[in-house]
Amino acid sequence: MHEYTAIVSSSANDAADALSRGFDVLRLPCDHLLAPPVASHPDMIVSLVGNRLFMHEEYYENNRGLFDGLDVLTVPGVGARGKNYPLDVGYNVLFCGGYAFALSDHTAPEIKEYLEEVNIPLVNVKQGYAACSTLALENSLITADGSVADAAERCGIPVTRIKNGGITLPGYDTGFIGGASGVMGRMVYFSGNIDSHPDAEKIRRHLDADGYSIISLTDGELTDIGGIKFVKNQTSLTMNSALPSTDTAPLPAGTKT
Numbered sequence: 177m178h179e180y181t182a183i184v185s186s187s188a189n190d191a192a193d194a195l196s197r198g199f200d201v202l203r204l205p206c207d208h209l210l211a212p213p214v215a216s217h218p219d220m221i222v223s224l225v226g227n228r229l230f231m232h233e234e235y236y237e238n239n240r241g242l243f244d245g246l247d248v249l250t251v252p253g254v255g256a257r258g259k260n261y262p263l264d265v266g267y268n269v270l271f272c273g274g275y276a277f278a279l280s281d282h283t284a285p286e287i288k289e290y291l292e293e294v295n296i297p298l299v300n301v302k303q304g305y306a307a308c309s310t311l312a313l314e315n316s317l318i319t320a321d322g323s324v325a326d327a328a329e330r331c332g333i334p335v336t337r338i339k340n341g342g343i344t345l346p347g348y349d350t351g352f353i354g355g356a357s358g359v360m361g362r363m364v365y366f367s368g369n370i371d372s373h374p375d376a377e378k379i380r381r382h383l384d385a386d387g388y389s390i391i392s393l394t395d396g397e398l399t400d401i402g403g404i405k406f407v408k409n410q411t412s413l414t415m416n417s418a419l420p421s422t423d424t425a426p427l428p429a430g431t432k433t
Contacts, residue, residue: 180360181246181407185216188401191367194393200409202242207235211259213347217402219307219355223267223287224248224405225276226294230267230287232257247408253286265304270324270354271296272312273333277324279304301327307403308352311364311379313386318353318379336382338375343368343398351400353379358404365391368398391432 182195186203195201204222206215209232214220223230229243233252236243243250255266266284270277276291280300291298302323303309310319316334319325325335338353345351353373358365364383369392370376383390 177409177411179409181409182358182360183218183222183405183407185218185402187216188367188399191365191393191401191404195365195404199406202246204242205239207232209234209257209259210264211347213345214264214402217308217355217400218405219268219305219403220264221267221402222405223269223284223307224407225269225271225287225290225296228290229407230284230290232266232284245410247410251286251290253284255284255286256282262304265306268305268307270306270310270312270317272310272317272328273315273331275299275328275331275333277301277306277310277327279306297331299327299331305352308355308400310352310354311357311359312354313359313364313383313388316382316386318382320353336378338373338378342373342375343400345400351398353398355400355403356398358406359388360406362388363391364388365393365404366398367393367401367404368396369394370398372397389432 178200180199181202182199183202184192192201204216207221227248228251229248230251233254236252256263262282265279265282276296276298280298303321309321310317310324318336320338320340325337328335341350343351343356356367
């Protein structure tokens with residue numbers, strides 16, 4: 177067992193196989209309440225806020241055993257849920273720089289309640305797929321979405337704006353940079369080769385300036401797999417006390433580029 181689990185889509189086989197070199201891997205089954213192309217995407221199904229993992233009650237009841245062993249408190253919710261926008265965006269919340277960004281009127285109520293409890297401001301954006309659309313680092317972000325970029329800049333968060341396109345998502349015209357990546361410590365894991373993106377150099381410059389390294393999990397064009405979420409395993413709490421901080425990534429998986 178590794179110290180961390182990577183939560184990925186059950187359809188992202190190649191990325192999951194690469195991640196398994198350095199992490200335990202939890203492959204999310206489809207949520208039948210979501211549209212088929214994104215029905216197993218982590219950024220559509222779960223929202224990780226601190227040590228709490230939020231998800232819809234029905235999905236939790238159908239899959240609760242999957243989350244045993246993770247060092248998180250699972251929080252099921254009963255908000256509206258459906259295949260059509262905006263009923264599908266309840267858990268699609270972006271976190272960066274001490275703020276949360278989402279289509280607030282349709283954010284899961286249990287997430288909004290918790291954000292208020294822990295004093296994390298929820299900033300409304302027009303983009304319901306806020307987490308999908310954005311590669312969020314600790315204190316900066318990369319996105320092609322103007323609504324997210326404008327809101328982040330108003331909050332004092334540095335933003336690199338990139339072009340739309342260059343990311344595949346079967347069933348849709350294009351995918352998103354957040355859906356094609358995941359961040360663990362100072363590593364950014366991409367599903368695909370970042371150099372396939374039309375703004376690859378801008379993305380590389382931003383990550384390098386912020387002290388992040390790039391890991392390509394798969395070859396070829398970037399693919400939106402619903403992002404990757406990293407959660408500490410419960411057993412890691414009983415390992416030796418000299419655990420690495422969250423700023424230190426585990427053994428890299430995939431190919432450093």
